[in-house]
Amino acid sequence: GNSVTQMEGPVTLSEEAFLTINCTYTATGYPSLFWYVQYPGEGLQLLLKATKADDKGSNKGFEATYRKETTSFHLEKGSVQVSDSAVYFCALSDVGTGRRALTFGSGTRLQVQP
Amino acid sequence: IAGITQAPTSQILAAGRRMTLRCTQDMRHNAMYWYRQDLGLGLRLIHYSNTAGTTGKGEVPDGYSVSRANTDDFPLTLASAVPSQTSVYFCASKRESGEGNEQFFGPGTRLTVL
Numbered sequence: 001g002n003s004v005t006q007m008e009g010p011v012t013l014s015e016e017a018f019l020t021i022n023c024t025y026t027a028t029g030y031p032s033l034f035w036y037v038q039y040p041g042e043g044l045q046l047l048l049k050a051t052k053a054d055d056k057g058s059n060k061g062f063e064a065t066y067r068k069e070t071t072s073f074h075l076e077k078g079s080v081q082v083s084d085s086a087v088y089f090c091a092l093s094d095v096g097t098g099r100r101a102l103t104f105g106s107g108t109r110l111q112v113q114p
Numbered sequence: 115i116a117g118i119t120q121a122p123t124s125q126i127l128a129a130g131r132r133m134t135l136r137c138t139q140d141m142r143h144n145a146m147y148w149y150r151q152d153l154g155l156g157l158r159l160i161h162y163s164n165t166a167g168t169t170g171k172g173e174v175p176d177g178y179s180v181s182r183a184n185t186d187d188f189p190l191t192l193a194s195a196v197p198s199q200t201s202v203y204f205c206a207s208k209r210e211s212g213e214g215n216e217q218f219f220g221p222g223t224r225l226t227v228l
Contacts, residue, residue, distance in 0.1 A: 036219075044219040045219065101159045103159075104149075
């Protein structure tokens with residue numbers, strides 16, 4: 001079945017540091033890949049996505065590239081801010097199933113200190 | 115404002131009681147989903163509905179039931195709550211076409227079963 005593996009958190013960084021959150025996946029077919037972000041006390045919201053190999057998704061300074069050869073979709077940001085503190089979820093679409101749902105990783109908590 | 119609403123925001127429930135979590139969307143999306151979020155496990159799919167009148171089981175359906183009488187509403191019922199159903203529950207929706215389409219999430223319901 002499909003699965004998503006994310007790096008364990010929490011990740012603690014100082015403001016303006018470089019961020020990488022690793023995400024690898026196992027899937028049949030060619031899923032779309034997503035990063036969702038959850039701010040404290042809120043629901044999830046889409047951060048970025050990529051629908052095919054070598055696509056790069058980007059938003060708010062974050063970016064991730066769909067790497068089919070390494071089955072990865074690592075999230076990066078060049079300079080984090082305190083306001084980026086949140087939980088980040090990597091997810092893939094359930095291609096080839098009737099569910100058309102998402103399979104999520106366990107989430108990575110990011111804490112950015114001033 | 116278009117989006118997804120969930121009710122209640124939070125609830126404390128005695129074990130053995132019946133509970134219905136409500137979810138309503140006004141985006142006319144065909145597909146709707148229920149996930150539960152547990153620490154260290156990410157979000158797991160409980161039930162889904164690809165269109166009004168149809169439902170399907172997700173990854174963790176036991177102890178839960180759903181109905182989809184119309185496009186807008188997708189209630190989740192716990193027939194006899196147990197402590198292991200303590201979790202945060204998120205409803206989501208998506209336009210049917212395109213597996214790369216974004217899922218939109220509600221603000222969540224925090225349920226505690228004692």
